[in-house]
Amino acid sequence: MSGPSDFQPTNPALKWIERRLPIMGLVHSSFVAYPTPRNLNYWWTFGAILSMMLALQIVTGVILAMHYTPHADLAFKSVELIVRDVNYGWLLRNMHACGASMFFFAVYIHMFRGLYYGSYKEPREILWILGVIIYLLMMATGFMGYVLPWGQMSFWGATVITNLFSAVPYFGESIVTLLWGGYSVGNPTLNRFFSLHYLLPFVIAGVVVLHIWALHVAGQNNPAGVEAKTEKDTVPFTPYATIKDAFGVSCFLLFFAWFIFYMPNYLGEADNYIPANPGVTPPHIVPEWYYLPFYAILRSIPNKLAGVVAMFGAILILAFLPWLDNAKTRSSKYRPLAKQFFWVFVVVCLLLGWLGSKPAEGIYVVAGRILTFMYFAYFLILLPLLSRIETPRPVPNSIADDVLAKTGSKSTPMVSTVLALLVAGGLLAGGMQHARAAEGQEKPPGNKWSFAGPVGKFDRGALQRGLKVYKEVCASCHGLSYIAFRNLAEAGGPGYSVAQAAAFASDYKVKDGPDDKGEMFERPGRPADYFPSPFPNENAARAANGGAFPPDLSLINKARSYPRGFPQFLVDFFTQYQEQGPDYVSAVLQGYEDKPPAGFSLPEGSYYNKYFPGHAIKMPKPLSDGQVTYDDGAPATVAQYSKDVTTFLMWTAEPHMEARKRLGLQVFVFLILLTGLLYFTKKKVWANAH
Amino acid sequence: MHACEPIAGLRSYGKGANRTILDCLFRPDWPGKVVFLPPRGPRAPAATFGRDSSVSGAVPLAADEKGLGIVTTASSADHPTRRDFLFVATGAVAAVGAAATVWPLVAQMNPDASTIAAGAPIEVDLTPIAEGQDIKVFWRGKPIYISHRTKKQIEEAQKVSLSSLPDPQPDSARVKAGHDQWLVVIGICTHLGCIPIAHEGSYDGFFCPCHGSVYDTSGRIRSGPAPTNLPVPPYTFVSDTKIQIG
Structure with a gap:
């Protein structure tokens, strides 16, 4: 690119730069003076x-x-x-x-x-x-x-x-x-x-x-889909589009x-x-939600190569869209048939996404094939056909005419479309959670957790009791390797002092070394040390536990979940329910039954648990009433133990949860304020342009 | 009612032919400046306003009130302060938000919690260090020299006249009282961070091979480019044979 710029800064220094590198002119023409159609709606933000x-x-x-x-x-x-x-x-x-x-x-x-x-x-x-x-x-x-x-x-x-x-x-x-x-x-x-x-x-x-x-x-x-013809069809990018985009960004x-x-x-x-x-595949492999529609297309084709081709084809076909759709009218606003089929296509995509999260079996496979056909038919059959048979409604003469025609009628349909899309997006996202459905698994009962909800905090007493239960019961088989003793004294945790955490650490023997002679030695734990694991490696752990590997508990509450089902997961989005993990862990701890139900054959060395997937768990019933002595008068029952240790393990899974929710509140207050201000500023700026 | 003077804050687009290179290249037919319609009179004919203008009267009236042709806000002349306040307030809140967002993006570069925890004090047993020997231990990633000084070294360190030192400091200020034989210094040259070699140089102290700084038996700078003495880390004697650094 060469040639002089017409943008004239007044400052001599800027002038000097502009003559040599017209970057301010570039910015000015692209993001300030750039004419933007005056009828753009919020989808353009x-x-x-x-x-x-x-x-x-x-x-x-x-x-x-x-x-x-x-x-x-x-x-x-x-x-x-x-x-x-x-x-x-x-x-x-x-x-x-x-x-x-x-x-x-x-x-x-x-x-x-x-x-x-x-x-x-x-x-x-x-x-x-x-x-x-x-x-x-x-x-x-x-x-x-x-x-x-x-x-x-x-x-x-x-x-x-x-x-x-x-x-x-x-x-x-x-x-x-x-x-x-x-x-x-x-x-x-x-x-x-x-x-x-x-x-x-x-x-x-x-x-x-x-x-x-x-x-x-x-x-x-x-x-409107008509080109800007005269200057009255456009407004300058700044401030009009800038402020509108800022408001859109703020809402987002x-x-x-x-x-x-x-x-x-x-x-x-x-x-x-x-x-x-590398030795164990999770029972349900699903990609992230944004790939699900294409994943569904992949799986609906029974041939490996054809499936892969269809999947990539589903994306690449978009590149040919300009030549598949020959209709002269751009905007579907003026294309009565294309408009309806567009929404059908949106629904097809969402349903494909939902199917992508489902196991590839039974009715889902059939539905997947129908929807895959519909996906491709939209591009290959429908759009070429519509451009021949459809009679579009007349488009406005100019953008200015379109703006004037609209004044008075507020764009209420857009709000409902946004809502519908939000719900549908939630359905897609929730459908993915649904993919974790482990058949034959009973839903854990819900609990009232102190840490649930937008302002939930950990119950310090429960954290301290839970630590005791972990130390006296769980720690004999389960590690807690992401937690250091110093964490016990950190804000948002069990609330111990630094000295208490150090004293707690010194009760543990920690392997250190090598010393001057090159030998490993044991020393008392320090706050910077992590909880020592009960077994030196996985093989040792398996050997001691009948072939099962007791998982590290640091993240157990985030690493376990259960399907919430439709429409519960949608409600969860608004109620901020995300305690599937704690509900499951606490249910498993209490889900032992001495006698498996009739007809259930329990493998040797396993125990029956109502909530464990498959019901046969290698861990013997870990908790019984009175097993751990509480100093603070809390009931020494299995239910209380489970609740306390699960609360403790929620903290180990996310030690900064309280900080997250606290900052979240501040950010929301700020963003609502900013969005409100931007809304009114936008209204002021646009007051005379609509 | 429509004041047509440009608003200060919105001035940029309407001033002169600000056509730039991109415009010349890509939009030869579009002027860089934007011109607006003159204000329409009240009750303009509805038919001019497109297909939905059958809502007779309402549309032109709305168009007039909204002043389609005019970019200046109608209220600018009437309530300049209110509008300005809104713009300034929005800008200020956005600026505060941007500044607050930058904070975590920068703060993350500070040492993380595990690094800080690993920088906790360490204890060093002095019994294996014979007279005339020294050891190097690491604390917070820094080498700490612990020298068991000989009588001769201590005497040398004590009898130097302070006025001859580039960074005057008596030896007593660099060791713990009653533990004259133990010199504990951070072994990082104060010039540019190299590690000086112990028992080298013309003062039997430390010699930095990078740029030739020479330190004495008290770790004080005697010659070369280094500006100050080797720093003494915070430490205490837990017992006669054990120190805690940090």
Whole structure:
């Protein structure tokens, strides 16, 4: 690009720069004077929201990379240490993990908006194709990012997705080996995924620049779908679009913050809090919610290669959309048939997503095939056909006419559409939780937890009693390896003093060394030491426990869950219910029955538990009344023990929960204030432009 | 009723032909500035306003009230302070939010809780260190020299005239009273952070191989570029043969 800029700064220093590098002119023409159609609705603010999300993901991602260790033996632990020890590490991790979901949520709205208003049509084909490329890059980035915590879902997600390439004829196996850097998913895979996960967002940012460039060449589409002809059709980007985007971003941040501070694991998988185990596949493998529709398409085709082709085809077909839909009218507002089929298509996509979360069996397979057909039929049959047979309604002469026609009638339908989409999105997300359905498992009874809800706090007494139960009962078989003695004195924990924590630590013998002679030795524990594990390694633990491995309890409350079912999970989103883990753990502790029900054959060395999946648990009934002596007068019953130790284990799973909820409240007060101010500012700025 | 003067805060778009390179390249037909319609008179014919204008009267009236053609806010002349207050308040709240968001992004770089915990005091047993020997231990990632000084070294350290020192400090201020034979210093050259070598240099103290700083038997700088003495870490004698550093 060359040539003089017409933007004239008055300051001599700026003038000097501008003559040599017309960067202020570029910014001015692109983001200040740039004419934007005056009839854009709020669906158009998702471009700004996506830009913000990309920036946020890059910033939080670069920061997380400062603390993360990309090694198969250390990755899981390093993520836990980020959450537990790094200053605001829990916040940054939640922002990044929920941010990925929000990014996809926003991009889907952005894509459906383009679909509805015909934003892919001439002269915006390249703009649209660049968008499809960004979406593909996002999917690759999101997938590789999900692998990095190296939990069970990370590992098996990586295995399943990389195995897609084994469907390639002749070269499949070689490609997969190349991707893995080994004979299976392992440390080399993790290392390269980390490298690429760091790289791709910057590639995305580069393509976004092209996307915006193409946008500024063609000009923005608009709800009327007619090009801006005269100056009265447009308003300058600043302040009009800027303030409207700011308001949209602020509303989106409210939605985002709900997840960050109150539902950080709502969209995640409990299984990913179990460290990767190459020997055991979780019973239900599901991808993140944003891949579910394509996963459903993959599974609905009985042939391996054809399934993979269909899955990638479902994405790539979007790139051909400008030529599949030949209708001259852009906006579906003026296309009575296309409009209805658009909504059918949205529902098809959501249903495919829901199916993707279901086990691939029975009626789900049939439904999957029908919906897959409908998905492709929309692009390959319906859109080409509609452009021939449909009679569109007349479009307005100009954008200005469209604006004037609308004044008076408020855009109430949009609110209901937003609500409908929110509900449908929740259905999709909740459907994924549903995927964990373990057949034949009884639902644990709900409990009243002191730490539940937006302002829930841990009951200090319960934490201290729970620690006692852990120490005297659980610790003989279960480790607590992510908890250091110093944590006992930290804010939001059991409330011990530093001296008490040190005294507690000194009761333990900790292995240290080597000393000057090169030998290991034992010394009393210090606050910085972690709870010692009862067994030196997994094999020793299995040998001592009849072949079963007593899991480390640090994360047990996050690593266990149970399906909530429809529509309960939708209610959960609003009530902030996320105590599936504690409910399950406490139910298992109390779910022992001396006699299995008639007809149930209990394997040798197992015990019957009502709530354990499959009912045959290797752990003998751990708690009995009076087993642990409480000093504070709390009843020495199994029910009380279970409640206390589960509360304690919730704290070990998330030591900063109280800080999270406290900061969440502050952020919400702030965001509501900011959103309100932006709303009125936007109204003021736009008062005369509508 | 419509004051057409530009609003200060919204001035940028309407001033002159601010066409830039992008405009020239990509939008030759669009002017860089945006012109607005003149205000319409009241009761403009409904038919001009598109297909839904059958809501007779309402539309043009609304259009007029909303002043389609005018970008300046009607209220600007009447209530400039209220509008300005809103803009300033919104900007201020947004700025506070941005600043508050930056805080965790920066604070995360400080040592994390496990690093701080690992920096807790350590105890060192002095019994294995013979006279004339020294050991190096690590505390908070820093090498700490613990020297068991000989009589000669102690005397040398004590009899130096303070005025000849670049960083005057008596030896008594660098050791614990009654434990003259133990010198405990952080073994990091105060010049640029290299590790000096013990028992080297012309003062039988420490010699930094990087840039030639020479320290004496009390760890004080005697010659070379280093500006100050080797720092003494916080430590106490738990017993005659054991110290706690930190």
